[in-house]
Structure formats: structure tokens, C-alpha cells
Amino acid sequence: GAVVSQHPSWVICKSGTSVKIECRSLDFQATTMFWYRQFPKQSLMLMATSNEGSKATYEQGVEKDKFLINHASLTLSTLTVTSAHPEDSSFYICSARAIEKGHQETQYFGPGTRLLVL
Amino acid sequence: AQTVTQSQPEMSVQEAETVTLSCTYDTSESDYYLFWYKQPPSRQMILVIRQEAYKQQNATENRFSVNFQKAAKSFSLKISDSQLGDAAMYFCAYRSRDDKIIFGKGTRLHILP
Numbered sequence: 001g002a003v004v005s006q007h008p009s010w011v012i013c014k015s016g017t018s019v020k021i022e023c024r025s026l027d028f029q030a031t032t033m034f035w036y037r038q039f040p041k042q043s044l045m046l047m048a049t050s051n052e053g054s055k056a057t058y059e060q061g062v063e064k065d066k067f068l069i070n071h072a073s074l075t076l077s078t079l080t081v082t083s084a085h086p087e088d089s090s091f092y093i094c095s096a097r098a099i100e101k102g103h104q105e106t107q108y109f110g111p112g113t114r115l116l117v118l
Numbered sequence: 119a120q121t122v123t124q125s126q127p128e129m130s131v132q133e134a135e136t137v138t139l140s141c142t143y144d145t146s147e148s149d150y151y152l153f154w155y156k157q158p159p160s161r162q163m164i165l166v167i168r169q170e171a172y173k174q175q176n177a178t179e180n181r182f183s184v185n186f187q188k189a190a191k192s193f194s195l196k197i198s199d200s201q202l203g204d205a206a207m208y209f210c211a212y213r214s215r216d217d218k219i220i221f222g223k224g225t226r227l228h229i230l231p
Contacts, residue, residue, distance in 0.1 A: 032217060043221045097217055107219060109163035
């Protein structure tokens, strides 16, 4: 099956700093990637849809200036949490939609990134 | 807007027994996909099974099968011969035409040895 990686797997940062999280599709090209946030013992909440070569589409209530998304290539999307604060501490998961026929109906998930803001 | 409801926050089953996890959803779309994802303690989301709404036949993957009732908007997951490795959080999910996946709140499944 298709593989999606995330880097870093966990990060601890000081309040006020920015953190970049990478999401890569390793063996397929993805025109669309998605970023989710998961609080402890809760479900995944979609934050934004990342489209290669165009602006990301953010879900209602998600601050686009706070969570910067860049989808620079067909295999890489990045999420930058700017001026992070303790309330931004969470588990961030990306997923990628394959463009090859036969995989289109499936999103493949990365292993997640745990962010702790002190 | 589409919604996904999982009414069982937690369930337990004896090893080797069968368990059914419930899921209902609401949508006005006629063409969509439904999924069950497993999230073990590692938190990696693992696709368990998927169902295309236009297919009447229930999907099956080894010990995992679904009971898809389109008219009732119900999509339950049956796990047969439960194994210790099946212990995890299970999320029912709906994929809309715009590719967005909406997840239910999840059901935590415990396997009793």
C-alpha cells in the first residue's frame, strides 16, 4: 500500500516560536493532502485541504495565518504552526490522496506529529 | 452537512468472539464512500475496510465485514474471531464528493484474554 511519512514525529518548542511539520507521500504523487488535528481521546478534526500549486482551503474556525500550509510539490506538504502557544499542543496528522487510478478513493495517513508547546 | 455518529464510546469482547461496532451517518449525497479506520496506541491510522455507497454488496476483509444499510444510513463493523491485536480505537468515517473525510467520535475496543 501507499506510504505517507511525517517529520518530525514529535517536537517540543517554546511558546512564541514557529514549528514546521512535513508530510511526504513516499511512493505516489498526491495532488491533494489533508491536515488533521487530534486532541487526546478525541476524534480527528479536519483543519485544511492542501492542494498542490494553489492555496490551501481551511475549515471554519481554523486560522489560516496561524497554520500556514504549503504544498510545493506532488509529494510534499508542510504545515507551519506560527507563534505557537500551549493551546496549540496537539497531535497533527496528515493524509494524502493518491492520483493513480485504483487508489483514488483512499486517503493514506501519516504516522502523526506530536507537538508540545511549553 | 454530513455527520457521523458512533454511539458506543467503549466496547469489550472476549478473545475469539465476535463483536459489532455501530455507526450511523447523515447525508444528502447519493454517491460517497464509507470507511472504518483503526487507531492503535501508536496512533497510526490504519484503513480496515471501505464501502462504496453504490455497491449493494457488503465489503469483507478477512475477519472484518460490514453491514451497510444505505436506506437506514447505517454502517456497522463486525469483527470475527477477535484477537488481542484488534484492541484499538475504531473510527467510522464518511468521504464526501469533495474528498473530505468526516470521522465519528470513535469506539474504543478492548479485547479480553
